[in-house]
Amino acid sequence: MADKHLSTQFDSELNSLSSRVMEMGGLVESQIRQATYAIGAFNADVARQVIETEDRVNQMEVEIDRELSSVIARRQPTARDLRLLMAISKTTANLERVGDEARRIARMVLSIVDKGGAVRALPASELQVAADLASAQLRKVLDAFARLDTAAALAIMKGDHLLDKEFDGFVRKLITYMMEDPRTISSSLDLLFVAKAIERIGDHATNIAEFIIYVVKGADVRHSSMEHIESTLK
Template structure:
């Protein structure tokens, strides 16, 4: 795909419409990144006020999705885009769905942060829950999300492939946390409720990694013009290299 010529049309307004939806996706992504960062901080610091801020701001994420979706529909109706322009609109529509779901997962983490903070002095597991492991998982998926958005901004398929490969690390870290928490539940049945809150938070982070992975697949589709959802990343890498 000739990214330098993307959106170069006789109509300057069409150019601007395409650029606007790209910028809106990045703005939405920035908000979602901030939501995730604050949710993790609220969880690790038992900060109920910050967690409630994340919960309240979820409406802003939803409104972004609605607004961008409407802009894409207007472009489809008025401009009837083809080729790379159509792929851009399609990619945007898919990406904002994943970004909205990342926002939902961040809100879940914030809600779990409130639950855990309100009972933190009542659990026999105080000091035992793997907060550092959860933070490590959080750092992996935060990096994935940031780099996926950066790859989208630069329309860089190679970078998207490298980001997507990090999903295996996120999955491995989630599996390790799950095994540890299962052991805690067997040792301390009275703490099952709190451990499950912790487990759901880890699961939310693992899902965020999946959504970042999805965005990377959309980027490859945007740049290469081929749906790669059912290919391995080694196959995708060879495809990208063969077309460069």
């Protein structure tokens, strides 16, 4: 991931940190897959597994931050090395929040299961498209981060609008269901929270993509227009 350094030990430490980020990302990806399955099958047992995994995700964030602090204190990195370490810290924070979103989905599944049959009339299965998109975005951005691939990062940022479109369409359908049958309101609101959690996963993937550009180009492109980001990468 990083350029060669005079200190091979420093290289080893950077590679170790990068590997830990990928390990954490894999765990979070697994959470998303389980949460997606749980909402599609209304499976309470799988939902509970997602919630239980959250403790491990949180612990990994703490461990990586501790390693980062140690490396920064001992090596006093500058320029790109410092940007890389900062990006790793922000990436792990975003991965932890993705884990939070997966846990939120799982909790909504438990709530829906407890309420019984009303949800069966709702378009819960249509969340699968958005969930697959969000999972793919996360997988792609982790691969891009491992390779510090700015072109892939840009593509991920451009693709975020697809998730937003899915979310908006699903919300419109839920509103229609609630207007036609007020008995579905409670379960519809649960599904709305699920849809928002999925949309937020895409936002976190976009955040990580921005950090990739920061490492490589030294430019903070948060809150920037797509035109500005594209010009930064030229």
